[in-house]
Amino acid sequence: MFDFRQNADAHRILDRDSATLLPVYARYPVVMDHGNGVYLFDSSGNRYLDLMGGLGVNALGHAHPRMVAAMADQAGKLVHLSPQYASRYPGELAERLCALSGLKGVFYSTGGSEAVEGALKLARTHARQSFAHPKHGIVALRNSYHGRTYGSLSVTGQEKYRLDFGPGLPHVTFVDRNNLEQLRTAVTEATAAILIEPILGEGGVNLIDDTFLAEARRLADQHNALLIFDEIQCGLGRTGDWFAYTRSGVQPDVLILGKPLGGGIPLSALLVNEKLFDAFGAGKHGSTLGGSPMACRLGLEFLHVVEDEGLLAQVVDTGAYLFDQLRKLAASSPIAVEARGRGLLLGLEITEPGRPIAEAALAQGLLLNVVQGNVLRFLPSFLLERKHVDVAIELIRKIINIVGIPEHGQASNPSKTKSYGLV
Ligand SMILES: Cc1ncc(COP(=O)(O)O)c(C=O)c1O
Numbered sequence: 001m002f003d004f005r006q007n008a009d010a011h012r013i014l015d016r017d018s019a020t021l022l023p024v025y026a027r028y029p030v031v032m033d034h035g036n037g038v039y040l041f042d043s044s045g046n047r048y049l050d051l052m053g054g055l056g057v058n059a060l061g062h063a064h065p066r067m068v069a070a071m072a073d074q075a076g077k078l079v080h081l082s083p084q085y086a087s088r089y090p091g092e093l094a095e096r097l098c099a100l101s102g103l104k105g106v107f108y109s110t111g112g113s114e115a116v117e118g119a120l121k122l123a124r125t126h127a128r129q130s131f132a133h134p135k136h137g138i139v140a141l142r143n144s145y146h147g148r149t150y151g152s153l154s155v156t157g158q159e160k161y162r163l164d165f166g167p168g169l170p171h172v173t174f175v176d177r178n179n180l181e182q183l184r185t186a187v188t189e190a191t192a193a194i195l196i197e198p199i200l201g202e203g204g205v206n207l208i209d210d211t212f213l214a215e216a217r218r219l220a221d222q223h224n225a226l227l228i229f230d231e232i233q234c235g236l237g238r239t240g241d242w243f244a245y246t247r248s249g250v251q252p253d254v255l256i257l258g259k260p261l262g263g264g265i266p267l268s269a270l271l272v273n274e275k276l277f278d279a280f281g282a283g284k285h286g287s288t289l290g291g292s293p294m295a296c297r298l299g300l301e302f303l304h305v306v307e308d309e310g311l312l313a314q315v316v317d318t319g320a321y322l323f324d325q326l327r328k329l330a331a332s333s334p335i336a337v338e339a340r341g342r343g344l345l346l347g348l349e350i351t352e353p354g355r356p357i358a359e360a361a362l363a364q365g366l367l368l369n370v371v372q373g374n375v376l377r378f379l380p381s382f383l384l385e386r387k388h389v390d391v392a393i394e395l396i397r398k399i400i401n402i403v404g405i406p407e408h409g410q411a412s413n414p415s416k417t418k419s420y421g422l423v
Contacts, residue, residue, distance in 0.1 A: 004363075007031075009031075009043060010044065012275055022061065031043050031328075034062070034063070034336055035058075038381050039049065045148055048362070049365060053379045053381050059237065059259075059306075060263065060381060064263075066305050067298060067301055071265075071294070074293065083288070083294065090108065094269075103255055105272050106272075108270075109267060109268045109287040109290035110267065110287060110289050112232040116151065117151045118256075119193070119230075119331060120151045120153075121137065122254065122280060122285075123228065125137065127275060130224070133189065134190060135190055136190065137171045137192055138155055139193070140156075141195075141197065141208075142175065143177065143204065144197045145157075145197065145200070152167060153165060154168030161369045177206060178211075178213060183215060183219065187223055192225060193347075194220050195227070195230060196244075197231075198245050198248075199239070203370075204347060205375060205377055210247070210249075216248045220253070226269075228256065229243075229252040229254070232245055233258060235257050236257055237311060239315070240342070260302060262302075265292075266289065267290075268290070306415070319344045329393065331402050333350075334402055337351060348374070351399075353373055366392055374397070
């Protein structure tokens with residue numbers, strides 16, 4: 001077990017962070033130094049198997065040699081360029097993304113929330129240009145997560161995130177996932193867009209049925225609304241297909257991508273179909289840092305590496321294996337409820353708070369992520385192999401068996417993190 005108290009330098013860094021960085025994140029008491037493949041190393045040299053994957057960004061793990069080479073080469077040539085000037089990679093990446101998705105055009109921005117903002121603006125301007133009657137409504141899912149900016153927060157179906165910041169965007173209606181009746185009632189001629197996260201990631205890793213996606217498509221067509229899929233978390237190979245919607249056969253009008261796209265350099269993309277290609281037009285939208293030559297070059301390299309290394313197949317194989325192990329764990333552990341998800345976007349719901357489990361795992365060299373308080377969410381690199389799964393499952397099994405004994409409580413002892421002001 002790692003003893004984080006031994007490293008005075010790490011203490012200094014954590015104390016300085018506590019004093020200078022707004023306490024927005026419930027951080028863990030560790031200072032990371034570098035990464036390699038599926039592992040991260042802290043400033044004391046301890047190694048961690050990374051199943052959090054930078055919240056889904058580090059799909060190629062850490063310091064992938066091809067990404068490092070592309071980044072170094074591009075750094076010496078052109079990092080940023082005013083979006084008014086052309087360079088090689090933005091169009092090349094857009095062409096590739098369109099070929100993969102069947103969509104027609106791309107607008108780049110930096111983070112996921114910014115791309116969601118773009119999608120909402122696009123839906124509104126499209127409705128305004130095309131229809132005379134008021135058509136402002138957005139239908140979104142309860143328990144969804146779309147980001148922290150005002151528009152994206154307003155369509156996030158979790159009141160806890162919106163509560164302190166209201167009022168948000170009006171004309172937003174939430175429906176329960178997979179509830180066809182609620183969806184049919186909510187979508188009307190006043191609906192500009194239906195916004196769906198095909199797998200609710202932050203919401204606890206819950207799948208959306210193909211029938212629900214198909215009904216959303218039918219209703220969008222019937223009422224002249226746009227169908228928008230937010231695949232910031234579940235897209236770009238995470239499920240073993242290029243997109244989570246691929247298997248459903250349901251084609252969105254708008255697709256939002258982010259997280260792993262820029263290989264760790266901020267990059268998100270709004271993809272639209274042919275009829276929306278000109279909806280923004282010159283001067284209606286923008287992003288100074290969106291779609292830089294560096295980010296787009298890395299985006300292309302990311303897609304090439306996934307293809308060249310057969311990583312979609314690996315995601316399917318390792319994901320199925322991890323899912324199976326989690327299901328067995330759920331069947332055998334008194335505190336594990338259910339395993340959910342697809343590919344390498346998986347969740348294990350437990351009856352206890354997840355944080356003490358993640359802290360105990362950290363101290364033993366395993367990085368876990370917790371959402372909704374009691375769901376362990378797995379967003380590892382696509383490079384993960386079965387042998388890594390075996391190590392992780394063995395450790396999780398041990399930890400949840402200990403946490404499952406009520407009087408134990410060692411892992412949840414708050415004094416362990418107190419000196420860093422952590423939650
Ligand atoms: C589905 C989904 N949409 C939007 C976002 C927001 O992205 P960002 O945090 O990059 O703004 C996230 C982030 O987790 C997400 O998972």
